[in-house]
Amino acid sequence: MLKPEPVDVAKFGPAITGAASADEPSQHWDRIRARLRQEIGEDVYSSWFARLELDKVSGDTVHLSVPTRFLKSWIQGHYVERLTELWRDETGGARKVDVAVRSAAIRSQPLKAREPRATVTEQTAEPRRTAQAPAAAAVSAPVSAAFAAPADVAAGSPLDPRLTFETFVVGKSNTLAHAAARQVADAAPGAAPIFNPLYLHAPVGLGKTHLLQAVAWAGAARGRRVVYLTAERFMYGFVAALKSHAAIAFKDALRSIDTLLIDDLQFLTGKNMQQEFCHTLNALIDAGRQVMVAADRPPSELDGLDDRVRSRLAGGLVVELAPLEEELRLQILKARSQAFAEQHKGFEVPAPVLELLARNVGQSGRDLDGALNKLLACNRLTGEPVTLEMAETAIRDLVRPSDPKRVRVEDILRVVAKHYNVSRADLLSQRRTANVVKPRQIAMYLAKTLTLRSLPEIGRRFGGRDHTTVLHAVRKIDGLIASDRALAEEIETLKRLVNE
Structure with missing residues (x-):
C-alpha cells in the first residue's frame, strides 16, 4: 500500500x-x-x-x-x-x-474510511427541488458492484435539468409527439404500456432529446425505474461489459428497468451491437416494459440497422416531429428571450425583433438559440440596444431564404411510381419488363442525386439489390440525359415534384 x-x-x-x-x-x-x-x-x-x-x-x-x-x-x-x-x-x-x-491498481491511501458503494435503486420519495437538480434523477435497477463501468452506463447518460415538460413549447408540429411522450411519462409503475415502442423521428433541433429527457425526469418522479441512454453510451456500456466479463450483469441491469429511453439511434452500429440492442428491445417489450426511441429518420430509412430491429421499431407508434411552424417559433423565442432576460439584466428583445427572427431564422430550436445568442453578444459587446435595425444586421448571416426539404427515398418512390403509372411494389420487385425497368433506374438515379444515401444503402432500399446495379442505373440515366433533351426535362420535373 x-x-x-x-x-x-x-x-x-x-x-x-x-x-x-x-x-x-x-x-x-x-x-x-x-x-x-x-x-x-x-x-x-x-x-x-x-x-x-x-x-x-x-x-x-x-x-x-x-x-x-x-x-x-x-x-x-x-x-x-x-x-x-x-x-x-x-x-x-x-x-x-x-x-x-482513480486507478484500481495504484492509488493513494484515503484520508478516512470510504463511504460504502451504493447501488442505484428505485426511488422511494421525490427528491428536494434545487436550482441544480429538477424533480428527480434518472434511476436504474439495482446493479452489481462487481461491474463498475457497465453499472455507470446502466445508470444512464447525464440529463439536462432544463429539458422538462414544463419548458417544452407545444405547437401543431409536435402536438402528437408531446402527447405520446406525456402518456409514457405519466404511466404508473407497473402499468402496461399503450404505445410500445414509441419512436420519435425528426432532423436535429426539433425537440426529440427534450421529450426523451422530459420523460426521464417525470417518469422517475413517479417512481418508475428509468434509464436514458444515447446510442453511443449504450455501445460504450456493452463494450465495457464485455471487457470486464460482466455482459450478463449489464444485460440484466437494462432489462430489469421500467422505461428505457434511447437517443440518436441512427448512430448504433455494428452487427453484434445491434443484435444486443434487439435482444434488449425484445426482452423489455415482451416483459411489458416501456421503450422509447428517437432518431433523425423513420425506422424504414435506418438502412444500417438489422431488419429485425427496424421491424420491431416500426411495430409500435412512430411519430414525426415536423419543422417548427412560424407561430411555434415565435412562442419558443418569447420563452427563451425571457430566460435570457432573467440571466442577463438589461437584455430585452422587443416583440418586432422576435417576429423578425421567427420569420427568417431557420426552422429548429437550435437556430433560434443561435440568433438570440448573436443578439446578446452584439448587445453586450457593443452596448447597442436590441432594435429592429440592429437585429437585421446581426442575424444577416443566419437568415436562409428557404430551408431545402430533406428528400427521402420513400418520397422518390412515391413520385416516380405515380408519374409512370406503376406501383411501388413494381419498383422494388425483380420484374424486368420495359415499363418497370426505366422508372426503376430513374428512381435510383434520383435517390443518388437528391439524397446522401450511399450506393449500397440505395440498393437495399430497392428490393435488396447490389450496389453495382445502382451504379449501372445511375450511369445509364446520366448518359441518356446528355443526349435526350426530353428525358432531361422529365427528370427536372420529377425533381421538382419530389421537392414540393
Missing part, C-alpha cells in the same frame, strides 16, 4: 498537530457532503455522488476522485462550481477542486 500524500493543513484554519490535523480535511469533507446531500436530495446524491471521494488536499487544491471517466465528466460539467463554493464556505479560503479518475 502506498503511503498517503501529505495534507497541507495550514489552509484549514488554525494549525493543528498530530492526528487531529490529518483528520480535519476529512471532517470538512463530511460536512460538505452532508450539505450537498441535503441540497440535491438523497436520490440524486446516490445516483451521482455516492462514489465521489476525497483523496487529498495539497496547497489550495482539493483532490477528489471517482471510479469512471463518465462520472468525472458529468460532475465536472454540472457540479464543480458548486463543490468549489462549498469548500470555500467551509474553510473560509479559496479552493480549486480537481476531479480525477
Whole structure:
C-alpha cells in the first residue's frame, strides 16, 4: 500500500498537530457532503455522488476522485462550481477542486474510511427541488458492484435539468409527439404500456432529446425505474461489459428497468451491437416494459440497422416531429428571450425583433438559440440596444431564404411510381419488363442525386439489390440525359415534384 500524500493543513484554519490535523480535511469533507446531500436530495446524491471521494488536499487544491471517466465528466460539467463554493464556505479560503479518475491498481491511501458503494435503486420519495437538480434523477435497477463501468452506463447518460415538460413549447408540429411522450411519462409503475415502442423521428433541433429527457425526469418522479441512454453510451456500456466479463450483469441491469429511453439511434452500429440492442428491445417489450426511441429518420430509412430491429421499431407508434411552424417559433423565442432576460439584466428583445427572427431564422430550436445568442453578444459587446435595425444586421448571416426539404427515398418512390403509372411494389420487385425497368433506374438515379444515401444503402432500399446495379442505373440515366433533351426535362420535373 502506498503511503498517503501529505495534507497541507495550514489552509484549514488554525494549525493543528498530530492526528487531529490529518483528520480535519476529512471532517470538512463530511460536512460538505452532508450539505450537498441535503441540497440535491438523497436520490440524486446516490445516483451521482455516492462514489465521489476525497483523496487529498495539497496547497489550495482539493483532490477528489471517482471510479469512471463518465462520472468525472458529468460532475465536472454540472457540479464543480458548486463543490468549489462549498469548500470555500467551509474553510473560509479559496479552493480549486480537481476531479480525477482513480486507478484500481495504484492509488493513494484515503484520508478516512470510504463511504460504502451504493447501488442505484428505485426511488422511494421525490427528491428536494434545487436550482441544480429538477424533480428527480434518472434511476436504474439495482446493479452489481462487481461491474463498475457497465453499472455507470446502466445508470444512464447525464440529463439536462432544463429539458422538462414544463419548458417544452407545444405547437401543431409536435402536438402528437408531446402527447405520446406525456402518456409514457405519466404511466404508473407497473402499468402496461399503450404505445410500445414509441419512436420519435425528426432532423436535429426539433425537440426529440427534450421529450426523451422530459420523460426521464417525470417518469422517475413517479417512481418508475428509468434509464436514458444515447446510442453511443449504450455501445460504450456493452463494450465495457464485455471487457470486464460482466455482459450478463449489464444485460440484466437494462432489462430489469421500467422505461428505457434511447437517443440518436441512427448512430448504433455494428452487427453484434445491434443484435444486443434487439435482444434488449425484445426482452423489455415482451416483459411489458416501456421503450422509447428517437432518431433523425423513420425506422424504414435506418438502412444500417438489422431488419429485425427496424421491424420491431416500426411495430409500435412512430411519430414525426415536423419543422417548427412560424407561430411555434415565435412562442419558443418569447420563452427563451425571457430566460435570457432573467440571466442577463438589461437584455430585452422587443416583440418586432422576435417576429423578425421567427420569420427568417431557420426552422429548429437550435437556430433560434443561435440568433438570440448573436443578439446578446452584439448587445453586450457593443452596448447597442436590441432594435429592429440592429437585429437585421446581426442575424444577416443566419437568415436562409428557404430551408431545402430533406428528400427521402420513400418520397422518390412515391413520385416516380405515380408519374409512370406503376406501383411501388413494381419498383422494388425483380420484374424486368420495359415499363418497370426505366422508372426503376430513374428512381435510383434520383435517390443518388437528391439524397446522401450511399450506393449500397440505395440498393437495399430497392428490393435488396447490389450496389453495382445502382451504379449501372445511375450511369445509364446520366448518359441518356446528355443526349435526350426530353428525358432531361422529365427528370427536372420529377425533381421538382419530389421537392414540393
